[in-house]
Amino acid sequence: xxxxxxxxxxxxxxxxxxxxxxxxxxxxxxxxxxxxxxxxxxxxxxxxxxxxxxxxxxxxxxxxxxxxxxxxxxxxxxxxxxxxxxxxxxxxxxxxxxxxxxxxxxxxxxxxxxxxxxxxxxxxxxxxxxxxxxxxxxxxxxxxxxxxxxxxxxxxxxxxxxxxxxxxxxxxxxxxxxxxxxxxxxxxxxxxxxxxxxxxxxxxxxxxxxxxxxxxxxxxxxxxxxxxxxxxxxxxxxxxxxxxxxx
Amino acid sequence: xxxxxxxxxxxxxxxxxxxxxxxxxxxxxxxxxxxxxxxxxxxxxxxxxxxxxxxxxxxxxxxxxxxxxxxxxxxxxxxxxxxxxxxxxxxxxxxxxxxxxxxxxxxxxxxxxxxxxxxxxxxxxxxxxxxxxxxxxxxxxxxxxxxxxxxxxxxxxxxxxxxxxxxxxxxxxxxxxxxxxxxxxxxxxxxxxxxxxxxxxxxxxxxxxxxxxxxxxxxxxxxxxxxxxxxxxxxxxxxxxxxxxxx
DNA sequence: CGAGGTGTTGAGATTTGTCAACCTACGTGG
DNA sequence: CCACGTAGGTTGACAAATCTCAACACCTCG
Numbered sequence: 001x002x003x004x005x006x007x008x009x010x011x012x013x014x015x016x017x018x019x020x021x022x023x024x025x026x027x028x029x030x031x032x033x034x035x036x037x038x039x040x041x042x043x044x045x046x047x048x049x050x051x052x053x054x055x056x057x058x059x060x061x062x063x064x065x066x067x068x069x070x071x072x073x074x075x076x077x078x079x080x081x082x083x084x085x086x087x088x089x090x091x092x093x094x095x096x097x098x099x100x101x102x103x104x105x106x107x108x109x110x111x112x113x114x115x116x117x118x119x120x121x122x123x124x125x126x127x128x129x130x131x132x133x134x135x136x137x138x139x140x141x142x143x144x145x146x147x148x149x150x151x152x153x154x155x156x157x158x159x160x161x162x163x164x165x166x167x168x169x170x171x172x173x174x175x176x177x178x179x180x181x182x183x184x185x186x187x188x189x190x191x192x193x194x195x196x197x198x199x200x201x202x203x204x205x206x207x208x209x210x211x212x213x214x215x216x217x218x219x220x221x222x223x224x225x226x227x228x229x230x231x232x233x234x235x236x237x238x239x240x241x242x243x244x245x246x247x
Numbered sequence: 248x249x250x251x252x253x254x255x256x257x258x259x260x261x262x263x264x265x266x267x268x269x270x271x272x273x274x275x276x277x278x279x280x281x282x283x284x285x286x287x288x289x290x291x292x293x294x295x296x297x298x299x300x301x302x303x304x305x306x307x308x309x310x311x312x313x314x315x316x317x318x319x320x321x322x323x324x325x326x327x328x329x330x331x332x333x334x335x336x337x338x339x340x341x342x343x344x345x346x347x348x349x350x351x352x353x354x355x356x357x358x359x360x361x362x363x364x365x366x367x368x369x370x371x372x373x374x375x376x377x378x379x380x381x382x383x384x385x386x387x388x389x390x391x392x393x394x395x396x397x398x399x400x401x402x403x404x405x406x407x408x409x410x411x412x413x414x415x416x417x418x419x420x421x422x423x424x425x426x427x428x429x430x431x432x433x434x435x436x437x438x439x440x441x442x443x444x445x446x447x448x449x450x451x452x453x454x455x456x457x458x459x460x461x462x463x464x465x466x467x468x469x470x471x472x473x474x475x476x477x478x479x480x481x482x483x484x485x486x487x488x489x490x491x492x493x494x
Numbered sequence: 495c496g497a498g499g500t501g502t503t504g505a506g507a508t509t510t511g512t513c514a515a516c517c518t519a520c521g522t523g524g
Numbered sequence: 525c526c527a528c529g530t531a532g533g534t535t536g537a538c539a540a541a542t543c544t545c546a547a548c549a550c551c552t553c554g
Binding site (some may be wrong): 195196207211212214227 | 501
């Protein structure tokens with residue numbers, strides 16, 4: 001994985017002329033309650049279907065923050081690093097938003113790396129902010145977008161701060177499963193896009209611990225695991241594991 | 248500590264007629280680059296110096312999100328809970344902002360509890376958002392405010408995900424120290440407002456572990472610890488501890 | 495077919511949690 | 525004003541969880 005920044009390589013930009021207004025991710029990216037002409041204006045901000053090959057960075061830590069990205073297809077991880085320490089802060093799939101980490105400091109605070117060949121839509125943040133000043137529902141939508149990131153992060157903090165290994169992994173798998181299900185994929189049969197090490201980094205565990213927990217879940221009949229192909233056989237037991245006594 | 252919600256008990260509201268424009272926390276709460284008449288309009292949004300007695304909740308999980316709060320004086324913790332699990336998600340001191348957790352879902356996702364008698368200014372969020380639509384620098388300020396919360400949370404995620412006990416505690420003390428220093432207090436002599444248990448909850452550790460680490464730091468001559476009175480004798484060593492090898 | 499990245503498993507070391515005892519400081523009520 | 529009760533803090537011994545290191549299997553991709 002070379003991890004060179006893929007932007008602003010305009011050659012990689014493939015505009016398929018699919019407007020936001022007809023996009024299948026519409027309800028995820030667009031605010032409700034805005035009218036046709038407003039959608040039209042929003043459409044014009046969006047640089048559509050930027051390709052990000054597997055292993056490439058969509059943006060890197062320290063780069064000036066300029067845009068938000070909606071994942072159109074593919075799978076990403078975000079990775080923070082400081083003082084030799086590295087930590088996966090999240091995984092983003094189609095219909096989710098990347099780049100919110102840059103709003104606070106005007107610079108990106110983590111790298112966004114494609115874990116498979118992916119496509120994103122790019123929205124210049126200044127333009128989005130400007131437009132949101134004139135369209136109240138868009139402003140509300142933007143606030144919610146950033147605010148939900150705060151809530152997500154706090155849930156991960158709780159996971160890292162109060163759960164033991166098996167609980168973290170169970171919670172992670174259930175979360176992935178739900179997110180796949182929302183997108184119309186199977187909630188039980190998942191193809192993980194990340195390595196054990198990346199899972200471990202996200203969950204605050206070593207890769208061996210992740211592997212051992214997966215094996216244990218498989219032994220217990222809760223999962224079927226074949227490398228990255230993970231099937232949830234008994235989601236209820238996973239939920240019970242999450243709810244079990246805290247650390 | 249009764250922890251009853253202190254709002255909307257208007258009797259507790261003490262308006263000292265100190266406007267934002269002359270407030271000592273001005274640079275923390277007010278955006279730069281807005282003019283006098285704009286400041287005036289912002290002033291009018293602010294409900295000043297709401298008193299929150301020690302142990303009371305400024306807001307609670309599940310309540311509709313209506314306002315942001317600037318801590319004027321005092322000290323708070325925010326506490327998330329779900330399924331019997333409880334986790335301190337942060338500590339807020341004078342000049343810092345509370346309530347951002349509610350933006351994402353329109354409801355607060357954690358409790359804000361005063362750890363000592365405190366005062367806050369209250370800013371109705373809808374009004375702030377409305378005003379920010381007309382004052383671009385205010386909008387920018389608001390975005391940064393929420394965005395910085397994301398960055399803060401991600402730093403805590405890294406702390407919880409990659410550091411061992413001593414490192415977490417060292418990083419926590421240095422962070423507190425810096426925040427006190429910024430406010431003109433001593434960077435070395437601190438009076439902690441929280442219990443060992445609350446520190447532990449924030450850091451993903453048991454209170455005994457926190458206590459042991461503090462004792463060890465004291466033995467090593469890095470700290471002087473007398474209950475909640477903690478003096479940093481050697482910040483450099485603390486920094487080295489933080490930078491030391493990861494888990 | 496080989497190499498390297500990825501994943502699994504075992505044994506032992508280390509860190510952290512658990513439980514218990516005890517100490518101290520503080521606030522309350524007599 | 526003192527005594528007492530309680531919450532908070534410290535420390536020790538031990539248990540449990542997780543990490544570390546190592547060996548090896550597997551799979552994919554040149």
